[in-house]
Amino acid sequence: xxxxxxxxxxxxxxxxxxxxxxRPPQQRMAQAVAATLEEGGVLIVEAGTGTGKTxxxxxxxxxxxxxxxxxxxxxxxxxxxxxxxxxxxxxxxxIPARVALLKxxxxxxxxxxxxxxxxxxxxxxxxxxxxxxxxxRWAGRTRSGDIAEITDxxxxxxxxxxxxxxxxxxxxxxxxxxxxxFLARARGAALAADVLVINHHLFCADLALxxxxxxxxxxxxxxVILDEAHQLPEIATHFFGRSLxxxxxxxxxxxxxxxxxxxxxxxxELRRRAEALESSEAALRESLGSAExxxxxxxxxxxxxxxxxxxxxxxxxxxVARGAEGSGPARQGIGKxxxxxxxxxxxxxxxxxxxxxxx
Numbered sequence: 001x002x003x004x005x006x007x008x009x010x011x012x013x014x015x016x017x018x019x020x021x022x023r024p025p026q027q028r029m030a031q032a033v034a035a036t037l038e039e040g041g042v043l044i045v046e047a048g049t050g051t052g053k054t055x056x057x058x059x060x061x062x063x064x065x066x067x068x069x070x071x072x073x074x075x076x077x078x079x080x081x082x083x084x085x086x087x088x089x090x091x092x093x094x095i096p097a098r099v100a101l102l103k104x105x106x107x108x109x110x111x112x113x114x115x116x117x118x119x120x121x122x123x124x125x126x127x128x129x130x131x132x133x134x135x136x137r138w139a140g141r142t143r144s145g146d147i148a149e150i151t152d153x154x155x156x157x158x159x160x161x162x163x164x165x166x167x168x169x170x171x172x173x174x175x176x177x178x179x180x181x182f183l184a185r186a187r188g189a190a191l192a193a194d195v196l197v198i199n200h201h202l203f204c205a206d207l208a209l210x211x212x213x214x215x216x217x218x219x220x221x222x223x224v225i226l227d228e229a230h231q232l233p234e235i236a237t238h239f240f241g242r243s244l245x246x247x248x249x250x251x252x253x254x255x256x257x258x259x260x261x262x263x264x265x266x267x268x269e270l271r272r273r274a275e276a277l278e279s280s281e282a283a284l285r286e287s288l289g290s291a292e293x294x295x296x297x298x299x300x301x302x303x304x305x306x307x308x309x310x311x312x313x314x315x316x317x318x319x320v321a322r323g324a325e326g327s328g329p330a331r332q333g334i335g336k337x338x339x340x341x342x343x344x345x346x347x348x349x350x351x352x353x354x355x356x357x358x359x
Contacts, residue, residue, distance in 0.1 A: 003030035003060045012092040013055065026052040034060035037068075037223055044229075054081065057225050058089045061195055062097050066222035069196045071203045073228030075103060079148060081227070082197045100193035101146075101186070102218075104202050108182040109135070109145040110165040112175050117162045120258045124158065131159045145182025161251055169255050191219045200232050204239040246285045249313065253278035256320055270320070277316040284309040 004027035005011055014020050029045055036043040037060055047053050061068045072078040082101040090097065114135065123129050131153045138150045147153075147160060165183070178184060190196050198218065203226075206217040226232060256274035264270055287309035288300065300306045 003034040003056075003063065004028070006030075006059055006093070007052075007055065012094075013089075016092045017088060023050075023052055026056045029053065029056040030059055033057045033225075034063070037061065037064040037066060053227070054085045055089060057227070058086060059093065061223075061225060062089060062093060062095045064223070067194055067196075067219070068223045068225060069198060069203075069218065069221045070225045070227065071198050071200050073200055073231040075107065075148065075199055075201075077228065078103070078197055078199045086195070086197070097194040098192055099195045099197070100189040101197050102190040102202065103146065103186070103199065104205060105170065105183050106160075106164045106166065107147055108165075108186065109139055109142070109147060109163060110170075110183075111139065111177040111180055112171065113165055113169070114139060114163040115177075116258050116262065120261060122257075128157075128159045131157055132163070135159070135163055142182075144186070161247065162254075166251065168252065187217075193219075196221070200226070200228075200235045201239075204232075204236050207236075208239045246281055249281040249284075250278065252317075253281065253320075273316065273320045277313065277320055280309070280312040280316050284313055 001011060007013055007022060007027050007030055009022050011022075014022065025047060029047060029051065032043055032045065033056060045053070047056075057070070061070065070081065072081055078101070082099070086099055090099070117123075117132065118136070123132065134153050135150065139145075142149055147155065147164070153159065172178075175181065196219070202217065203224075209217055253274045256277075257271050260267065260270045260274065284306075287303070287305040288295075
């Protein structure tokens with residue numbers, strides 16, 4: 001059976017999926033996807049609601065025998081595709097393809113930072129303390145570390161940046177919890193997968209990293225399927241532009257204080273410098289207004305208050321970086337701080353060229 005026949009009235013989907021009905025547009029799309037996977041090239045498909053686009057590309061992807069990345073517009077759709085649609089098609093076709101799910105690092109619990117946050121004990125509210133205890137209990141039973149699993153801590157909670165990692169604060173091969181790292185496990189599974197399900201944010205992050213010429217996040221594959229491709233331009237703008245966020249600066253200052261307490265207790269000046277940076281960031285937030293928003297720099301460049309608030313932030317980043325370098329032999333997290341602060345300093349210097357400061 002070819003892809004169209006598998007979606008026909010006598011195909012395995014009709015026998016195994018309740019309420020399944022053959023749809024000629026779905027069958028034509030499946031044939032077009034299969035032909036493109038076999039012959040190469042680019043295929044753009046526009047199909048209306050109810051066409052059944054997901055099955056129309058999943059079936060030829062699984063049958064192709066090639067390594068395929070499927071990228072979705074959102075993490076919600078990514079989870080739905082991996083946990084619901086993909087298992088249905090695999091069972092119906094009885095194909096033993098290796099499949100994997102991979103998200104960006106901020107979607108995985110970092111056990112090292114969880115422990116550091118618990119030890120540091122500097123939480124903003126009682127609600128954060130309750131959420132941290134819930135995360136600790138969940139950490140003992142989760143297999144994936146995917147924060148989407150835990151439903152009693154909102155994804156928007158301000159506790160998550162404290163217990164997940166960024167490229168700036170991840171210890172990589174030097175992490176004492178590397179063997180238990182959920183992100184490392186997910187990336188290992190991704191490398192071995194025949195079909196890898198990601199989202200457009202991760203796809204663009206990989207392209208941005210490849211541009212540096214030093215590394216990549218995703219394995220090499222023969223084909224890429226972009227579901228909801230119309231969302232890609234806006235997401236790509238975020239990754240290939242330059243932005244400054246209050247959250248980014250807050251995390252850098254807080255990470256510095258946490259690592260100073262762990263690795264450089266004999267250097268209290270480093271903590272004072274980080275506290276000064278945190279204070280300047282708060283003033284910058286206030287200058288941009290109370291509403292949570294994103295704005296092009298040219299929209300706020302004429303505001304004297306914003307320009308005045310940027311200057312002390314810029315001035316206080318470099319002393320923190322110098323302090324981290326001068327705190328003695330780099331141990332664990334503190335060794336990541338100088339480059340992280342300098343990257344933020346470069347971002348501040350660059351937003352006059354039209355970047356996007358985000359409150």
